[in-house]
Each structure stands twice: as structure tokens, then as C-alpha cells.
Amino acid sequence: MLWSKSRSMAQTRIHTWGNRKLPGTSNRRRELRSSSLLFALVVLAMLILGSCQAPLPPLPNPPGPHTAVRLSPGDVIKLSFAEESDLDQTQKIRRDGKISLPFLGEVTAAGKRVIDFQRELVRRYEDQLDNPEVLVTLEHAAGDVIVSGFVNKPGTITFDRPMTVYQVIMEAGGVSDYGSASNVHLTRIINGVQRTETINLRQSIRGKPLYPEYVQDGDVIYVSRSLF
Numbered sequence: 374m375l376w377s378k379s380r381s382m383a384q385t386r387i388h389t390w391g392n393r394k395l396p397g398t399s400n401r402r403r404e405l406r407s408s409s410l411l412f413a414l415v416v417l418a419m420l421i422l423g424s425c426q427a428p429l430p431p432l433p434n435p436p437g438p439h440t441a442v443r444l445s446p447g448d449v450i451k452l453s454f455a456e457e458s459d460l461d462q463t464q465k466i467r468r469d470g471k472i473s474l475p476f477l478g479e480v481t482a483a484g485k486r487v488i489d490f491q492r493e494l495v496r497r498y499e500d501q502l503d504n505p506e507v508l509v510t511l512e513h514a515a516g517d518v519i520v521s522g523f524v525n526k527p528g529t530i531t532f533d534r535p536m537t538v539y540q541v542i543m544e545a546g547g548v549s550d551y552g553s554a555s556n557v558h559l560t561r562i563i564n565g566v567q568r569t570e571t572i573n574l575r576q577s578i579r580g581k582p583l584y585p586e587y588v589q590d591g592d593v594i595y596v597s598r599s600l601f
Contacts, residue, residue: 516590523552
């Protein structure tokens, strides 16, 4: 009987201790809840601020397709000024490669890419105009290109507009059955030195986008024979 009573009292103590809360447990739970709530509020605030920020500015548009063309004597260019419309004009590049511009006088244009010539004018007009922005547009290009080798109609191609190597070869009837579109030689006189560049036009024929190579007056194009 005594043993049963002692055992009952021990079980009662164990049960009571199991239900008893550890000291400080409630405080810790409250601290955890507060920390979680604070973290959630911080994340929410960051999301709200992020959505309120101004969108990133769009990437600038790439230069137009003719800005990579090198100017030549006989080309006609148009100059459009941002805030000085009375200065807008169209000029033909003289045989000496120059044009005459207000405030600047004689300026060499031939041999320079359209985009480079435009940047040069903007830089030189900084001391002359409040807004020096000027747009240079190639209105008319003139010149002759010799196309030889394995094309269907070899000869001289006269152009009056910007044309790429691919377009000139098409004017010459295209690459012949024995020609190689991946082995085209473009010869050009640069600063009195003859230079030759090898161009692969096969990707252009397949319709893949490529940065075009524009011809200049006096260029010589030779399409090599295919090895297969």
C-alpha cells in the first residue's frame, strides 16, 4: 500500500513537471514573433520602394544603316541643326573632299564615316552654338565599283546611293556557279595605300543579320573560285 502511494505521488510530480513551462519561454516566443514581423515589414518596404523607382532609360537607338558609309567626293550630304534651322543645308562634297560650313569655313568630309564626321562637327560647333547638335545625312552617293572574278556579269557598277558589297555583287548578276561567296576580296585605296579585305558573304545570302560593308568610289571587288 505504501509502495503504491509513493509511486502515485512520483507520477504526479512527473506529470506536473512535464506541463510546467520553462522560465523565459514566453518572452523568447514573443521576441521571435517580433523579429519575424520586423523582417517581413522590411522586405515589404523594399519591394514597395523598388516598384516606385523610375524605370531605367531605354538603350539608345543604334546608328542608322548609312552612318557607316565613308564619304567621297561627289556625295551629297544634308546637315540639320537642332536649334538653328536657318543653318540647315545640303552640300555636295567637292573634288578636293571639302565642304564650306558657317562659322567653320573649309572642312574636310571625304574619307570619313558619316557618324564620325557628324561627331566632329558637334565637337567643333561647341564653341559656336548654344546647342551644337547637328545631324549629318547622306542624301546621294556617287561612284563606280569594279566587280570581277566569278560573277555572272563582271564589269563596272555605277551607284548613286549607298550600296553594300553584297548589293553590288547582286547588281553584277550574283556569284556564279563556280564562285565562292565566302571568299570575296574588297580592294580599296586608303591614304594612298592599297588594302585588301576578305569578306564572307555566305551568311548574308542565308539571311543572317550582319553589319554591312559599304562600297566606296574606286573599290574593286573580286569573287574567288570555289574550291568545291
